[in-house]
Amino acid sequence: MARPMTFQKYYVACAFAIWGSMSLYWSLLPGVAEITVVAFRIVTTLFVYAAVALNGQGSLRLTRKDYALAALAGTVIGLNWLCFVYAVTLEKVTEFSLGTFSAPALSMMLGYWFFSEKASKLDFLSFAFVLLGIAVYALSMSNLPILGILVMLTTSVYFALKKVINGPASTVLLVETLTLLPVALVVLYLHRGEIAGFDLRTLVLLLLIGPVSFVPLYLFGVGVKFTRMIEVGYLQYISPFLSLTLALLYFGEKITEVRVVAFGLIGLAVALRLHALRRKANPAPGITAKT
DSSP: OOOOOOHHHHHHHHHHHHHHHTHHHHTTOTTSOHHHHHHHHHHHHHHHHHHHHTTTSSOSOOOHHHHHHHHHHHHHHHHHHHHHHHHHHTTOHHHHHHHHHHHHHHHHHHHHHHSOOOOOHHHHHHHHHHHHHHHHHHHTSSSOOHHHHHHHHHHHHHHHHHHHOOSOHHHHHHHHHHHHHHHHHHHHHHTHHHHHTOOHHHHHHHHTHHHHHHHHHHHHHHHGGGSOHHHHHHHTTHHHHHHHHHHHHTSOOOOOHHHHHHHHHHHHHHHHHHHHHHHHHSOOTTOOOOO
């Protein structure tokens, strides 16, 4: 019998669904420099995390090791945020989607290599198709898809760090944000002229980034503790599929035939795993399905 999906895994799934739709929010801020958006995101989320952490949602104490890991996680996610806003602002959502399509495979391999999680033959076959898709995509460009590669690395490393940090999710998020706060404040100071010219609508949207960003990060921080990295990798595909759909249908980005092949190979990798999950949930009589 297949192991049922725990409710914490639904937290992770919801987090990825929200992340996959966030480009809709960023598109409301086309006239704002991407670095300013990231700075506002850091400052406004700090107040939300602090309010939750100080409202009895867990101890503020972490071990020295967990403080260091949380600080590193904050640096990594900050870079990831910058990549995302940069992609939307310069209409490179398709390349960003390549990174998010590739990241799940790396997450699964991290689960196998560093967390000693069991991986099936189909997992390795899926990983091979993802690598082939990345190679096809890269060959279709005059330059390497640096943005996509950077997104893949920062996403997977951040998720792995969240897996090993011990402590309340709100406290860990608070430490992550405090790590980025000095840089954010400097950016806001340097861009004070730009900020002074924002209309009320833009200011409200920037101030609401905190609550909007808090929800998926908190859900993921809680759920990842009870979810295997290999499973995180498969749930992670929710986000890039939504991002790519929005890039093509809403933002009107064009995709070349070569890139269709690349994404098709990655889609095949997902299909293989879904087939394996279906066989596991409905094994043939007398046969024990393997993961």
